[in-house]
Amino acid sequence: MKLLEGKNAMIFGVANQRSIAWGIAKAFHEHGASIGLSYAGEALERRVKPLAESIGCNLVEQCDVSQDDQIEAVRQRAIEEFGEIDVLVHAIGFANRDELSGFYYNTSRAGFHLAMDISVFSFTALAKAFQPHFRTGGALLTMTAYGSEKVSPQYNIMGVAKAALESSVRYLAYDFGKQGVRVNAISAGPVRTLAAAGVSGFKELYRHFPEFAPLHQPIYIEDVGNAAVFLCSDLAAKITGEITFVDSGYNILGNPESID
Numbered sequence: 001m002k003l004l005e006g007k008n009a010m011i012f013g014v015a016n017q018r019s020i021a022w023g024i025a026k027a028f029h030e031h032g033a034s035i036g037l038s039y040a041g042e043a044l045e046r047r048v049k050p051l052a053e054s055i056g057c058n059l060v061e062q063c064d065v066s067q068d069d070q071i072e073a074v075r076q077r078a079i080e081e082f083g084e085i086d087v088l089v090h091a092i093g094f095a096n097r098d099e100l101s102g103f104y105y106n107t108s109r110a111g112f113h114l115a116m117d118i119s120v121f122s123f124t125a126l127a128k129a130f131q132p133h134f135r136t137g138g139a140l141l142t143m144t145a146y147g148s149e150k151v152s153p154q155y156n157i158m159g160v161a162k163a164a165l166e167s168s169v170r171y172l173a174y175d176f177g178k179q180g181v182r183v184n185a186i187s188a189g190p191v192r193t194l195a196a197a198g199v200s201g202f203k204e205l206y207r208h209f210p211e212f213a214p215l216h217q218p219i220y221i222e223d224v225g226n227a228a229v230f231l232c233s234d235l236a237a238k239i240t241g242e243i244t245f246v247d248s249g250y251n252i253l254g255n256p257e258s259i260d
């Protein structure tokens with residue numbers, strides 16, 4: 001059964017074949033969605049274009065989400081292509097690498113603003129830009145992490161940003177509810193991507209994760225993609241403002257079992 005047949009989806013945040021956004025794009029394609037992809041900048045074009053071609057996607061647009069004129073340009077292009085849209089996926093995050101290690105209190109004012117702008121505000125900015133073009137029954141989706149709720153050492157400003165992002169999900173869900181459009185987030189366990197490589201200690205966390213997580217399974221971009229299909233499909237018609245964990249159950253633990 002194809003769950004997204006007839007739906008138009010804009011997906012922001014593909015950097016390469018390891019990106020969570022790419023896992024979502026593949027799953028959406030398998031479920032019959034028409035897809036538009038957006039990537040951050042020229043340097044990524046040669047990686048993203050072949051991926052887009054492999055799923056028959058004609059709309060591949062550059063958009064640095066810190067620039068309002070670029071958001072406007074991608075909105076115009078998307079509306080030219082699709083007319084109306086049903087799904088918008090935001091899988092974007094950024095913080096200065098040197099602020100993803102050491103003490104959180106060393107976060108600079110500029111680094112704080114940058115992380116909040118790109119990792120949090122951009123979801124609201126995209127939601128606003130596309131708001132008039134959403135069909136009833138549509139869905140917005142963003143990506144968060146457990147470091148929003150509990151301290152994940154070295155995740156620092158990204159943890160704080162994810163807390164703000166999750167709150168944005170709830171406020172946006174309230175606003176968009178009036179037009180019958182849902183807003184949710186997936187909280188993914190550790191996935192080996194470019195963004196994750198920037199967080200100090202990620203490799204260790206990734207390596208030990210399956211030992212501790214209740215399902216003892218690592219998280220793949222395909223797992224996130226499948227959950228995204230559900231959340232953006234009519235099967236999730238009454239789910240909005242929620243954070244859904246795709247983490248092999250890691251978040252239910254109080255403390256991990258000790259290993260010998």
Ligand SMILES: NC(=O)c1ccc[n+]([C@@H]2O[C@H](COP(=O)([O-])OP(=O)(O)OC[C@H]3O[C@@H](n4cnc5c(N)ncnc54)[C@H](O)[C@@H]3O)[C@@H](O)[C@H]2O)c1
Nearest residue numbers: 013014015019020040064065092093143190191193194195
């Ligand atoms: N990898 C993980 O373990 C993990 C876990 C939970 C949540 N997440 C979240 O998933 C999302 C996707 O990250 P990923 O892990 O797939 O890594 P990724 O590096 O593949 O994706 C991050 C994307 O953000 C984009 N980006 C950064 N600055 C941008 C800007 N100014 N304008 C437009 N795009 C910009 C990058 O180009 C890239 O495509 C992020 O929000 C991340 O925090 C990742």
